Amino acid sequence: MMTTEHPGGMPSRTGSRGFDAFVPRYTVVERMHPITKILAVFCLGLSAMSWPTPWLGLALVVALFAVSFLAKMPREFAKIMFGFGVPISVMLLFIQGCYSPRNVTFIADLGFAKLGLEGILYATKLVVTLLVFLGSFYLMNKTTYTGRLVAALTASGLPAKMGYLVLASLNVVPQMQRRMSVIQEAQSARGLRTSGGLIARIKAYLPLMGPVVMSSLTDAQERGMTLETRGFGIRGVKKTSYVEVQYTVLDRTANWLLLTFFILVLVVSTLMRLGVIPAWGGN
Amino acid sequence: MASAIEVNDFSFRYQGDKRYALKHLDFAIRQGEFFCVVGANGSGKSTLCNALVGLVPHYFTGKTRGEIVVDGTKVSESTVADLSSTIGLVFQNPFNQLSYTAGSVAEELAYGLGNHGVERSEMLERVDTVARLMRIEHILHRNPLELSGGQVQRVALGSVFILEPRILVLDECTTQLDPLGGEEIFDVVQRLNKDGVTIVMVDHDMERVARCADTVMVLDQGEIVALGTPREVFTSPTLGEHGVSAPDYVSISRALVEDGWDIPNIEITEEPTVAMVRGLLR
């Protein structure tokens, strides 16, 4: 039986691939339904956002690190989170700490400004929310074969043409890059200087635009013809897909858990803000 | 024998063009025939291919006169997608035949089936059958964009053939391949023809055309200037006027005659020519 369980293809000889995002690692996270993962991004991110203090968000970030281990990509995940998280934290902490209108209690004096506690707490919550969104999106992206994502979305009602656009653009960009480098070679063979200062390089790129655009257009036209002959856009037919996406028990459970979690968080946060329940973890 | 394709006094002019690209074409192609179309660049070969599958006039608009009937269906009254299960088109640039939505060859092959709403279980079966037919089982998992030209062309041919058309139109589909790649494709095409698939092939390689065609049609400026068996067409003295050369073997036979040698026949393919020359040496 030749059918593929893990789509995505093997690495290429030229070092660039059509579907750059996806390298199969055969983990549980990969097998989960793409829509469940999208749901996770929204539920977790919005939960972190609604909770009045940074603590929930922080707990979620830790949980995401745990998921990254499950997805066999802890190093890359850490790189992204710290690579983005550290600079943004420093920046926000500084700005909010020194200049936030919320500042009432001051904990330090830097000379040119005073650091306020409220501002710092606010900044922390912002950072942590951003990290939850970023981290969950990154994990979703890296563990989902785009073909499966589009198949799942199409099955849930995404118009076929949109699905095509998503997939085709992902592939067309590397293809255009390849054309660009071929055309660059061709032009340098006519004496066009392609290295040097910024101005020189911009001047060098202008002659490339014509051939790149034209060849892309010709290709696009031929591709349009191809799609027609492959039945793209037939009306009145329910599309089927080679790439199979099915909900498993795990997915359904996860969906329920995520939704329940989010609703709970929403309810409790509202009650906390209204003062009905004492704020948990500081104000 | 029933006609696979009937072209009835068909003319076509692209939107915005003054000249007619195809003029009063009138011919028929029998089921199971190996029909080759040759002609100089610009003679209308590609336009004809597009007209057979309905891209003309449904995708390339313009003025049409006359009618093309494919397997009993009038092209003008159908759509390209509907025709795609009867007649398939493979064109020159293999990479432009890809859907750009597939991460593996298997998905690429199945793409057209998905659009037609074929059940997944049947999809899997057809993918396996076609992969074996095209001799691409070993690359089913590979990303189509990373294959060689010859492999991509076979994937393209497979993805057209998977819709199970009984007629295949091949528009110079070996031009961008090296000789080995071209032979591989051609090998597949011949096997399909043996199984009864009608083949309409546009080609520049006259030796290949002479070898395999049942019928050859020469186009010049959109008109039919010759139509007949390879022998009839390639031994015609006016062939050169239309920008088409005869297979080299014909020039061998002709030169021998001119030089005073006594030969039984003008030969148009390799083996008979070799046998003839051997005979002359005895």
Added chain:
Amino acid sequence: MNIEITELEHVYPTGERALSGIGVTMAGTEPVAIIGQNGAGKTTLAKHLNGILKPSGGRITIDGVDIGDRATCEWAKKIGYAFQNPADQLFLDSVRKEFEFGPRQIGMPKEQIEERVVRVAELVGLQHKLDVHPFDLTPVEKRFCTIGAVVMMDPEAIVFDEPTCGQDLDGNRRLERIISELRDSGKLCITISHDMKFVTANFSRVILMCRGQVLLDGPARSVFAQTDILKQSFVAPPPITRVAQKAGLPDTVFGVDALITALKQERDRRG
């Protein structure tokens, strides 16, 4: 023009070894054809000639200067390269401008450019289409526009990458005329081609490549006599040559006239 290639190696960024130890010399004006299956390394080798690709190992010198000593755009003055796909090289809005572009880039004086435009346009058959937009040219004319644009720079050597791809009879004839005129005016013509009819009709020296190595290098006649090696490399001699070989004629012949002559000689020899 003297191109010396010694122990040339090229490894692509992916680790693929495209060339392993190529040693070739090209000098004078004898037209050279590089043949071999796709992936044999023909284009890789050719792209080293004008510095588009740089060696991973070994050396190339052109008239004594190492290829790495100058940038690609500078080598354009000496070695022209007509790419396989004309659309990759054409971007201006008239044939005339395409012709003028290269020479301007390399600093050719204006009067010389103007004079050359007339001559080159005639050489490639576009003298009546100088003000046409390149995209309005037929595919064959586009190719000749590219060739013209390269010839305009007056290089000493020109590489033709698969020039017969998609050509019809008329196009091939014009191409033959161009190559013979270039040769007569002292240029070194190098081609990469799959078209054995074209190769044997125009190129007296043939280099056969296979898997990154040179298998055969010599007069076309001797290369095409080695049918076993050709078979291994998936290269077949042109039809007329094949007929002669299979019919038992001892010589490797190109073209019908040569076949007839060889036939007569063999018949006389056999008595």
